[in-house]
């Protein structure tokens with residue numbers, strides 16, 4: 411159950427944590443109003459951080475992707491669940507710790523390059539679970555044996571599905587479910603909606619929870635993650651979740667808006683700033 415609460419006014423926001431897929435773009439297609447929205451944030455001095463549970467691409471990859479859509483977002487403004495996993499490992503495990511798991515090469519490189527961690531498929535101390543679009547039975551078999559032998563188990567994220575142009579396909583959570591069934595254990599999960607990712611995002615922004623809103627398209631990750639971290643929440647309808655699902659609850663965003671142009675109009679209405687007049 412959620413109790414109705416008065417949404418924090420958008421005009422008081424100093425920072426915005428944004429999901430990317432389904433909010434800024436869909437697959438490789440930028441969504442309407444993308445460039446104008448970032449221009450507005452820059453003009454208003456609203457700090458932003460871009461979040462994704464997808465750890466199969468590094469932050470620099472998202473910088474390149476957004477640049478092709480006309481948005482300049484440096485890698486420091488992008489937090490992937492893979493980066494969150496590396497920070498978590500550094501806080502909890504000393505260099506020399508043996509890692510293994512079900513994940514793709516970019517994440518594996520991120521966790522190993524210059525960190526002092528080593529990859530050891532025979533006797534890992536920590537098993538990493540992530541999205542892996544080249545998963546094999548052999549990878550699952552090894553991870554299962556390691557977890558059963560007592561290794562710690564960390565999941566970058568637990569998204570059940572991944573949106574693609576063709577529809578929803580199995581996400582990291584679907585692979586984790588296979589291991590949960592086989593091991594009777596559950597991993598420590600880091601990505602949205604869990605708090606480690608949200609806390610790292612706030613720390614990067616250098617702002618408090620009461621100054622920041624979470625903007626996303628998905629109730630069970632973005633909006634729940636924002637609520638868990640005490641942020642105001644804004645949902646746009648350009649991605650996975652629908653208005654009906656949001657209104658049905660129990661996960662209830664503070665604001666539901668059709669898309670970025672609608673959100674921009676709402677911001678401007680609250681701030682009393684007129685839209686730039688269209689040229690004739």
Ligand SMILES: [Mg+2]
Nearest residue numbers: 429431432627
């Ligand atoms: Mg999304």
